[in-house]
Amino acid sequence: MDADVRAAVRExxxxxxxxRMLGGAIVLLAVLAAGMARAACDDPPAAGVxxxxxxxxxxxxxxxxxxxxxxxxxxISRSDLRKARLTNAKLTGxxxxxxxxxxxxxxxxxxTKAELDRADFEGANLTGAxxxxxxxxxxxxxxxxxxxxxxTKAELNRAVLADVDLSGATLADAYLMRxxxxxxxxxxxxxxxxxxxxxxxHGSDLSQSVGLVQTQLERACxxxxxxxxxxxxxxxxxxxxxxxxx
Numbered sequence: 001m002d003a004d005v006r007a008a009v010r011e012x013x014x015x016x017x018x019x020r021m022l023g024g025a026i027v028l029l030a031v032l033a034a035g036m037a038r039a040a041c042d043d044p045p046a047a048g049v050x051x052x053x054x055x056x057x058x059x060x061x062x063x064x065x066x067x068x069x070x071x072x073x074x075x076i077s078r079s080d081l082r083k084a085r086l087t088n089a090k091l092t093g094x095x096x097x098x099x100x101x102x103x104x105x106x107x108x109x110x111x112t113k114a115e116l117d118r119a120d121f122e123g124a125n126l127t128g129a130x131x132x133x134x135x136x137x138x139x140x141x142x143x144x145x146x147x148x149x150x151x152t153k154a155e156l157n158r159a160v161l162a163d164v165d166l167s168g169a170t171l172a173d174a175y176l177m178r179x180x181x182x183x184x185x186x187x188x189x190x191x192x193x194x195x196x197x198x199x200x201x202h203g204s205d206l207s208q209s210v211g212l213v214q215t216q217l218e219r220a221c222x223x224x225x226x227x228x229x230x231x232x233x234x235x236x237x238x239x240x241x242x243x244x245x246x
Contacts, residue, residue, distance in 0.1 A: 040054070048067070048069060049066065049070070051074050056074060057076065058078045059076065062081060062100075065084075066089055075095040077098060081100060083103040088109060094115070095115040096114060102122045102123055104121070121139060123143050124144045126149050131154050134151070138160075139156070143164065144165075145165050151171045155175050158179060162183055162184070164185070169190070171194045176196050176197075177195055177197045179200070189209050192210070193211070199221065201220050203226065207227040207229050209229055217235055221240045
């Protein structure tokens with residue numbers, strides 16, 4: 001074997017060895033990364049904490065600062081987050097079933113497709129929050145602030161939104177069947193194609209809402225205290241007096 005051939009063979013072997021070492025290094029890094037992700041679930045509550053996909057049911061985080069935290073896909077059901085700070089937190093696909101969030105600050109939080117069945121948001125600040133396709137049946141949002149929030153296609157059947165501020169919010173295609181919207185304010189809110197069947201609109205102010213059409217009110221519940229935008233009239237008879245949240 002001449003020198004050139006020997007050099008070529010040696011280079012080939014070294015290249016294969018380098019690839020094996022690189023492959024091993026990649027596997028090692030993947031294992032370490034997985035370990036770090038698991039360890040993150042044990043990290044204490046703090047701004048920017050990464051609890052993505054963590055199982056954290058029945059935890060007490062009331063008053064804690066979780067601003068900017070990554071809680072996407074996490075299960076925080078039946079937990080106490082009253083008055084917690086969750087500004088700009090990532091909660092996409094998270095489960096917060098029956099979680100207490102009264103008075104919490106969720107302004108700018110992303111709750112896309114979050115599971116929020118019977119969650120308590122009374123008095124919470126959800127200004128600019130994203131709740132696209134969020135599942136919120138029977139959730140309590142009494143006196144919550146949803147200014148500029150995006151509730152496109154949100155499931156809010158039987159939810160309680162009494163005295164809620166929905167100014168500038170988007171409720172296009174939202175499902176509000178049997179929801180309690182007594183005293184709700186819809187200033188410049190987009191309600192195009194929202195389902196108000198059997199929703200309680202007593203005392204609600206829809207006078208500045210956008211996209212409302214007469215047919216949306218035909219199966220809603222209200223009275224003379226329900227204010228409507230120009231061109232939309234009170235139905236000759238409201239079909240019910242059913243309220244949500246029972």
